[in-house]
Amino acid sequence: MTQNSTVTGRASNKSNGKRPPGRPRSEHSRQAILRSTLKLLRQQGFPDLSIEAVAADANVSKATVYRWWPNRGALVADAFLESAEQELQFPHTGSVRSDMSRQMRRLIRVFRSSRGKVVAALLGGGQSDPELLEAFRERFLWPRRRQAYQTLQRGIDRGELPADTDLDLLLDSLYGPIYFRFLIRHDELTEKFADKICGVVLKNCGPA
Amino acid sequence: MTQNSTVTGRASNKSNGKRPPGRPRSEHSRQAILRSTLKLLRQQGFPDLSIEAVAADANVSKATVYRWWPNRGALVADAFLESAEQELQFPHTGSVRSDMSRQMRRLIRVFRSSRGKVVAALLGGGQSDPELLEAFRERFLWPRRRQAYQTLQRGIDRGELPADTDLDLLLDSLYGPIYFRFLIRHDELTEKFADKICGVVLKNCGPA
């Protein structure tokens, strides 16, 4: 991931090796901003997060924030997603059901941690900011889903799943209940819940 | 539903027949405010909804809005929930699977309609406002769930479901995927999706 991978994506200068003239962007400021964003997000939630406060907390001028992120959503998306890469890998246990339930447990653990608050903020804010939701999907959901496809495909190859399985339907059936409880909060979201869902959805797919 | 069922719940005077002293609350204003709230919510989404605009649209003073609703969230919750009572009844077809899939189809229809935008606003806002989410659960989720329990119980009585079925797990497995697609918007939310979920979760519970 390059330095310039903001959500909105300023043109990077990766093609020609030449650095542009002038003072280069302050990496220190960039990190301080993203760090403060996460910090405040955890404290107050998305709608009470102000650019003003982020700038103050990061000891940075407002103009610097606005120079690099067009709006609050982009900032939040960048802050969260940079911190969420390289996580939640899928294991290879040799059984679909166990591969899935283990990864689902990890997701639930993340949702229950302090980072869960940030995800909730992201998805909550995304309900009224399409770009925010888009960022969540592109940078968080799809990368994991691609791995999930492979996991399921291994199950098909092993004969644990029928060859004509609707992968998207299956994944939504597995993860939907988790997101449901996470977002509506009508019932406990424990790690055991992952196993129970697998019990319902992957009844005949090998041992838990 | 009484006149006083705001989210924050001012003490209602239904128990003792006596009206409180002073000029009575204007029912006309109350309705105008809720109507304007829904209207503007559909047009602009939750974060761009200002009390100022609601008051102006309803030809009402800001103070009147604030007198009865403590914040934007409570207003939105009341506006939506008052409009959503008495809806989404469960049918009695004689088959669990068909009862459920039909009601799930209705829910999807609501989510796809203009009222979906209001639900999304409510749930999005609820991610940072616990009371808002609480209102959604109390006034929307639980009333329906109580009916769903009965529907499933009929299935158990008829032998379509095992007697030891975990009802909450089952319901979350059925509705979770719908809310998932509705809130994350990573895939189409069609009415047919209801049937497919039932196919996964209620495989052996009678005809679709």
Add this chain to the structure above:
Amino acid sequence: MTQNSTVTGRASNKSNGKRPPGRPRSEHSRQAILRSTLKLLRQQGFPDLSIEAVAADANVSKATVYRWWPNRGALVADAFLESAEQELQFPHTGSVRSDMSRQMRRLIRVFRSSRGKVVAALLGGGQSDPELLEAFRERFLWPRRRQAYQTLQRGIDRGELPADTDLDLLLDSLYGPIYFRFLIRHDELTEKFADKICGVVLKNCGPA
């Protein structure tokens, strides 16, 4: 002073002995209102005095205040003036200079007392409310001035003052400096100041 002598003066029914129909005006409320007005006026000054607060303090409804006084100014005027009648009489010492200086000392004593704050409020408010100032003149200034004319006339009769003395000029010269220091507060307003003024203005008018 009759019950109805508000500044704005509702028509009284003194001519025909018949009481009007309906419940008679509550004398208790009237006094409570005036009392609270004075109290709050002493505490906070004219611009921070609200009808709302007066009504609350007097345990009276706002409507009752508005029914009898058209605005804040009339209320304040009534409150002050009712409390200020029958005061500041002129003595008869046999010497103009001594008569005047003694009365001036009394005025200064009032200005320095807690009632001074109310007078200041009245005159301050009067700078932007002509009726308030008019009330002050009619009910406070002129009654005293009429007595002062008589005092000065006695001085003329005794030969202490020339027969062609401009009484208004003389009185303004005597009282102007007191009001000046009272309102501008640029210098001490002690009772001795009364004597000094008399020394300047009534140099040759008999002993101090």
Add this chain to the structure above:
Amino acid sequence: MTQNSTVTGRASNKSNGKRPPGRPRSEHSRQAILRSTLKLLRQQGFPDLSIEAVAADANVSKATVYRWWPNRGALVADAFLESAEQELQFPHTGSVRSDMSRQMRRLIRVFRSSRGKVVAALLGGGQSDPELLEAFRERFLWPRRRQAYQTLQRGIDRGELPADTDLDLLLDSLYGPIYFRFLIRHDELTEKFADKICGVVLKNCGPA
């Protein structure tokens, strides 16, 4: 007078030559605000003057007004006093009585002009806002009084006044009656009144 001489007196940076960091204050806005304040003050009087209206009239945001003036009083004081500096100089006619009466006539002329309304507003408001009154004294009264001392001292030097004259008493005797009529409005305030007062107070001090 420096740019920073607001009533509340932000620290000015005149001593050390360095400009403070950040965008400099807009002199244009500052003047527009003061100009609009005077304009509206003349039209409507102090109590009907709203910051909201000033900001609108000056094409300036409310926040800008509040950034530099803590309240309406300070704003009015600044507006008036900036417009009143360098005025009402004392003449040098060679006679105390004539010096004084001429300056007093000028003051009366100001009080009768449209600016009189602003002074009345200032003093009226000052009755409940000590800082406002303080500003009037510091910026309007004392500067003139210092000149008056010199004028009277010249009279002493010329033998027109006794060497032991109480200057403050004398000045209050001369100006008190003017302020009295100006603020109470119980009698005409003509320029001739200045001469008459001098006749009473400076009887033996040379020709008029």
Add this chain to the structure above:
DNA sequence: ACTTAACCGAGACGGTACGTCGTGTCTTGCC
């Protein structure tokens, strides 16, 4: 070394909406 150009902090600016308060009017039921 000197220019040049972009970066950065600080913070003022015109706006918009906030949530509160007081105004003066009204509606209702009791006295």
Add this chain to the structure above:
DNA sequence: GGCAAGACACGACGTACCGTCTCGGTTAAGT
């Protein structure tokens, strides 16, 4: 008909952020 209670439309309050701007000062690369 007076009165309390209190809801109402209205309008200003003073505050908080928005996103933009204008400064002086900094930081390298390319002269």
